[in-house]
Amino acid sequence: MIDVARLLPQLLNATGAxxxxxxxxxxxxxxxxxxxxxxxxxxxxxxFQQTLVVSVADVIWQKQMQSMSAELISRINRLxxxxxxxxxxxxxxxxxxxxxxxxxxxxxxxEDKARGPIPDELISAAGEIADPDLRERFIRAAENCIARxxxxxxx
Numbered sequence: 001m002i003d004v005a006r007l008l009p010q011l012l013n014a015t016g017a018x019x020x021x022x023x024x025x026x027x028x029x030x031x032x033x034x035x036x037x038x039x040x041x042x043x044x045x046x047x048f049q050q051t052l053v054v055s056v057a058d059v060i061w062q063k064q065m066q067s068m069s070a071e072l073i074s075r076i077n078r079l080x081x082x083x084x085x086x087x088x089x090x091x092x093x094x095x096x097x098x099x100x101x102x103x104x105x106x107x108x109x110x111e112d113k114a115r116g117p118i119p120d121e122l123i124s125a126a127g128e129i130a131d132p133d134l135r136e137r138f139i140r141a142a143e144n145c146i147a148r149x150x151x152x153x154x155x
Contacts, residue, residue: 005032009081023047026076026084030054033075037126037139038065042090043100050086052076055093062090064127071130 008025015021027044030052034042042065045053056062065072069088076085126142129135 005029005079008079012080012082012084019047022084025080026052029076029079030072032079033072033132035132035135037135040101041097043096045091045093045096047085050084052085052088054088054090055096056090057094057097058092062092065090068127075132
């Protein structure tokens with residue numbers, strides 16, 4: 001299977017200075033850089049010049065994400081193979097975040113829906129973990145722990 005993230009620099013280079021393609025590739029890179037845990041809470045809205053505008057649900061998420069912005073910018077630009085994003089602006093837009101959450105929940109597999117959502121506190125804690133692989137492992141471990149507890153309660 002081909003990792004789409006590896007194609008982003010080539011896609012960006014092939015389209016030249018096309019601002020629409022730069023925006024699309026920056027959003028795709030954001031999705032990979034933010035990871036699954038943050039993706040539901042911080043939604044890329046647009047790329048204006050070199051500022052990626054990202055929607056978040058509230059001021060807590062805004063502050064949390066601002067503290068991670070330098071790391072996220074570095075990851076995005078590394079994925080794109082050049083500096084496309086110089087800054088990230090986190091805007092509070094709960095409606096946009098809720099819309100994306102609703103869309104992603106409707107596409108979940110039935111077995112994933114049965115587990116239930118991960119509490120926001122865990123997602124926030126995961127956001128403190130700089131390494132994306134470790135962050136995703138933390139989230140999976142939390143999901144497994146919650147599933148085990150729920151299975152014990154059901155007995």
